[in-house]
Amino acid sequence: MTIRATVLGTLCRPSFVVAIAAVAVFVGPTSAHKEPHTPEQLKLYEDVLMEEVRKGDLLFHGDAATAKQMNVVLSTTGMACAMCHPMASDTHPQSYPKFQVETSKFATLRDMINWCIEKPNQGEKIEIDSEAMKALEAYITWSNSGSVLVPGKH
Template sequence: MTIRKSTLAALGASFILGLATALPAHAEAVTDTSKWEKEFEASIKRGEPLYHGGVKVDSNGVACDQCHPEGTNIHPETYPKFQKQLGKVSQLWEMINWCIENPLEGKALAADSQDMVDIIAYLTYIRKGYKLDPGKY
């Protein structure tokens, strides 16, 4: 049985087009983002006191903002990246946990915990609009 190259090309193109345009049965086009915006704003509000007061994450009275006022020197937009302290390419949540366990002397948070999500949401929000200098961070 001989298959022509043109037939294979047509089948391949159809397959790729199908993958690119197919939506899972449960997926819907997003037309109203207000619910997601409200959830993100709520997450930011919950993250702010965690970042500034260490309410749940510290054990020694030190808060994130004492070393990183307004998120300085964190650059959430640059992750994943190599972190010298961890000795590997890491995600933002891993570096946050390093800070919680070391300078803050607290207990690490699960990567998918609500507190971790809220801290990351707050950091992302306060760093929005800052200029990114590629290769600097």
């Protein structure tokens, strides 16, 4: 419920953007690390994360409106990421980077996200630093919060 309340506060996009802009002006890069953090700043950081998690959650679960809005085609088979990975299970973000058997390459989580989009989901792979990729990564890692970091584990 805490999460919900926090994120509901970010739903009004214009005010969210203004808030970020305001923080950028008043506590911008030059002073970002020179003053003690305020509760408002910390809340904003959290809100920024949770907005990405929200968008990633929707993309991960095949929400057509969000995919359209972000101009991505993550699947053409009806399948969504969450159908093989409920609650982002078995995505193991904590194990990246690692040697990826599917591609025989050393890979990041983003590489594997694109592999899943292209192969099982038969969708169109997305730019590695795109907004959609960041949102998917945010959701997957948030959902696996607390898992122990084990880079390279197969």
